[in-house]
Amino acid sequence: MSITERDKKYVAGTYNRFPVEIASGSGSVVYDTAGKRYIDLGSGIGVTAFGIADPLWQQAVTRQIGLVQHMSNLYYTGPCVDLAEMLCTRTGMSKVFFSNSGAEANECAIKVARKYQAEHKGPECSTIVTLKNSFHGRTLTTLAATGQDHYHELFTPLTPGFLSVDPDFTELPDPDRVAAILIECIQGEGGVIPLPQDTVRRIADYAAAHDILLMVDEVQTGNGRTGALYAYMNYGIHPDVVSTAKGLAGGLPLGATLLSEKVSGTLGFGDHGSTFGGNPVSCAAALSVLSRIDDSLLASVREKGQYLMDSFMDAPGVESVSGMGLMIGIKCRRNAGDVVREALSKGVLCLTAKDRVRLLPALNIPMDILKEAVDILKECIAG
């Protein structure tokens, strides 16, 4: 049987995969089992921050695998504490809880908000406000946080205590009973839609005025993706809680929930935990990734992002371009899915988000490879 047939037979049918089996790669180029070359503008949905099989990343991972690949959280391991220190130093946050995915990083944020407010404003103050068109994960609680009804259908009842409001945030929700507001600065799955500066300011002011926690979901936008270490830094806000995952460990599972001074004492012994959370190999990978996201890399992310904006802005068949840094959404006259399928056949991997073509290339994609992919993609968009 072919891999397509065996996948259909044995793997739960949750993914509508393209008929391509990726066998290997190097940086921003991957090869399928037939040897066909593709330029990767999706990086595993913003995960492989420094591309496929990056040598420095591999070194960090294999070194740690040779030392200790896992230890329970009953004992200390160096990479976990080193990474927590690096994250706090680089963000000004105070403490970190490690998990394995974006959804789990958000689950932790929600638990922190509920417990913090139970101890401050009272246990009835438990509502988490999120924005319509948001995406926060696939667990039943993070689905409840996700402000898109079509993800909810047939999975009810979801975790209660969530309210999703219009993303322009002009109608302020009744602050009574609100524990926290959780936002993505750029709605990723929602179509690569950056929140305007004044909207984010309004949300931050509303939170501050009512002692509501401001929580930012940086699962997709974090770790250099937008040209800042975290996207909230583009907005001059100081969140109480930040969740991140995807690109953090460059291709290994790792989620992190960053806690500001204000909420840093909320979680105590036994309040939360994770068997794999803070795994030394994932943390060693993340230390390697984060230590390379310096000012010069961030400047190059902004430059390449601007190059993508300029390239597509007035290109034939393009209606509009949105995004920030190397997180770009292109609204095309053609159907986005058709564009992505044609790009695949011409050797370029890219993504969709709602009705847009979405690009999340590796942060270090070489300019010549990026240009090659842009030319191909422009042809596909022009139709």
Ligand SMILES: *Cc1c(COP(=O)(O)O)cnc(C)c1O
């Ligand atoms: C991908 C994503 C998630 C979910 O992350 P998983 O690792 O798939 O659980 C949550 N929030 C945002 C903004 C995301 O982009």
